Amino acid sequence: MKYPLIVGLSIVFVDVVVWRAQIPPHDLVRLFIRLALFAVLSWVLFSSGMNPFGQAPYRDAAALHWLAQVLEIVWWLMAARLFTLSLDSLLLPRAWRKQRLFSDVFGAVVFLAAVVAALAFVLELPVRGLVATSGALAIVLGLAIQSTLSDVFAGIVLNATEPYTVGDWVVIDDVEGKVVEMNWRATHLLTGQGNTLIVPNAMTSKAKISNNSRPANVHGLSLVLEIDPEARPKTVIDALERALTGSNAILKTPAPYARMQRATLNSIHYEVVGFVDDMSKKRVTSNELFDLCYRHLAASGVSLRALGVPAPAIEAHDAKEALLKRVSLFESLSADEVSQLAKRLSRHEYPADQQILAPDTVPDSLAIIYAGVLSVTFRESSGVRELARIGPGEAFGEAGLLAGLPMHVSITALTPSVLFEIGKDDMTSFLKEHPEVAKQLCQLLAYRQDKIVKLTTALPAEQEQGHSLFEWLFGKVRNIHSLYDS
Incomplete structure (x- = not known):
């Protein structure tokens, strides 16, 4: 060549x-x-x-x-x-x-x-x-360079045993993060604060490692609550189990559970454990579960205890008034208006699996959940889909009661439930005595338009004859409840 x-x-x-x-x-x-x-x-x-x-x-x-x-x-x-x-x-x-x-x-x-x-x-x-x-x-x-060599050989062991891989969520010595890189010297973790934490391989090989990504579709979350020691354990456990039922993000298998963990001088520790199918849901579901626990415990007359602090003096409150104050629809009412409205509430109990509201009906009362868990479902061409689960302190039927709008969802009791309801006649009487409250309720309904559209007949998005959505709603309320200017 x-x-x-x-x-x-x-x-x-x-x-x-x-x-x-x-x-x-x-x-x-x-x-x-x-x-x-x-x-x-x-x-x-x-x-x-x-x-x-x-x-x-x-x-x-x-x-x-x-x-x-x-x-x-x-x-x-x-x-x-x-x-x-x-x-x-x-x-x-x-x-x-x-x-x-x-x-x-x-x-x-x-x-x-x-x-x-x-x-x-x-x-x-x-x-x-x-x-x-x-x-x-x-x-x-x-x-x-013996420290560097120890990192190299520790890295070889980690690669051979594979306690975690790139993309896993792990906890290494109480530091949690997502593995974004593994090299000859260290493991790089992306923490929940968005920072990169570098853990040398030699340190990782000696540390306790918890891999939250294995098994792949089951990730546990746990809450520890301090409860008044005078509260009956069965009452607390039942309330916490209802809270677990109230979150549709928590898996049915493995089964969630609540248990008494330990006792201290001033409180009893209870643990609530549930499982989700995606790591990205843990934070949101934990916050939702804590809120559900708070509401179901409050509905059962049980209060959370501050860590290590003796219980404060208990003040007596009317249960109906306390319930109304927790409903966002009545946040703008004064204490006197809340007291008058509470007298018009009637108590209703529903067993598990009983349908409370059928689809395509106009509710003739406003229902406020005092205890229990309700399931909100919607029938589609592909079948029945659960939209949400609602619990203590939440209300439904306000659009039907105030504006005569039908609801296209079905609401069923998942657990034995207690509801307080106010009927159309009682609401009409209350609004006639307090006409300014009608405007406040219509303002809130107009603000919650997105949620109303999902559950009821769509409200008119366009203005009619120069009227706003609030004015349209207020006109409906005036007609239905005969609120005329004197």
């Missing part, structure tokens, strides 16, 4: 361009192209007498000789790099490829072996003396 050095160097140049420019973009296709280029380079070298296992020819021409030596050394380095890439892409598991630690360590060993081989075969240097010298140097270097 004419000009084998030019052909060989040209092949090396093309390989560098393919490597650096990442042409083509697909890793596996690019690897096969580079392997083909290496095969062609090997054929050029061996067919031209430039055997990488010996010194290069052209000894009578110093420039050509050293250029051929460089080409043979490059051949060894290309062989080492392509060998590690082939092992990484074709043989290693996907999880190992993401973590990179094994590839980096193995690549370093292969490159070291390639450099020693090039020195021995191409340059014909005394490798035994070099190895002996490098061994002593390695001892000194090892003592200097």
